[in-house]
Amino acid sequence: MDLKEIQNLIKFVAKSGASEVKLEMDDVKITIKTGSEEKEHTYMQQMPMGGQMQQMPMQQSQAPAQQEQSQAAPAQESSAPQGDDNSNYVTVKSPIIGTFYRKPSPDKDVFVEVGDTIKEGDVLCVIEAMKLFNEIESEVSGKIVKVLVDDSSPVEFDQPLFLVDPS
CATH class of the missing domain: 2.40.50.100 (RNA polymerase II/Efflux pump adaptor protein, barrel-sandwich hybrid domain)
Incomplete structure (x- = not known):
């Protein structure tokens, strides 16, 4: 599954209104969660040859970044x-x-x-x-x-x- 297919899947899930979708194919697991407080999460897990799970965030929620910047914005405005x-x-x-x-x-x-x-x-x-x-x-x-x-x-x-x- 390539990046474009994952992006299309994220868009589809967002439009569908589902709160969580899990997809497992061969050695790839994808979980997409949407909610009212956070925009969306996508986590991709790959099974290495050793059999242990590794979790790598593909796309993180944008809510924390927006909160950080909304806190930083007044400081920038006051220094101007x-x-x-x-x-x-x-x-x-x-x-x-x-x-x-x-x-x-x-x-x-x-x-x-x-x-x-x-x-x-x-x-x-x-x-x-x-x-x-x-x-x-x-x-x-x-x-x-x-x-x-x-x-x-x-x-x-x-x-x-x-x-x-x-x-």
């Missing part, structure tokens, strides 16, 4: 400049969900630093989503005022990444 100072700046937001990286690779320099002047089309960072590295380009020209996300941190869709002074 407030009131009139913030109204002069353009906020560059994440177009996708993934992992934020300030460098093209670990041994290279960061794309932009606070105080750097950027122009439209300059690469500001990369966001890794499903092993693909997506370059995030600036849509405005100006000066980087603040980097709002730490390197190698998970980011959500539409999460503020940078503050840019367009003047």
Whole structure:
């Protein structure tokens, strides 16, 4: 059973309204649980040659990650400049969900630093989503005022990444 078939099975179970589905085929066991408190769990167990069970999470619940980020969001907002100072700046937001990286690779320099002047089309960072590295380009020209996300941190869709002074 490949990943695409597992994803289709998860979608089917979610649409069906079932709270739990177990599937056993040869040396693979899959359990999909859905519930009101948590989005969905998928666990895949493979039987190694030794006969012992190994449990490997394939897709974990998204609820704990959302709770962590909802707790972290107020701290980020309070550290950003407030009131009139913030109204002069353009906020560059994440177009996708993934992992934020300030460098093209670990041994290279960061794309932009606070105080750097950027122009439209300059690469500001990369966001890794499903092993693909997506370059995030600036849509405005100006000066980087603040980097709002730490390197190698998970980011959500539409999460503020940078503050840019367009003047």
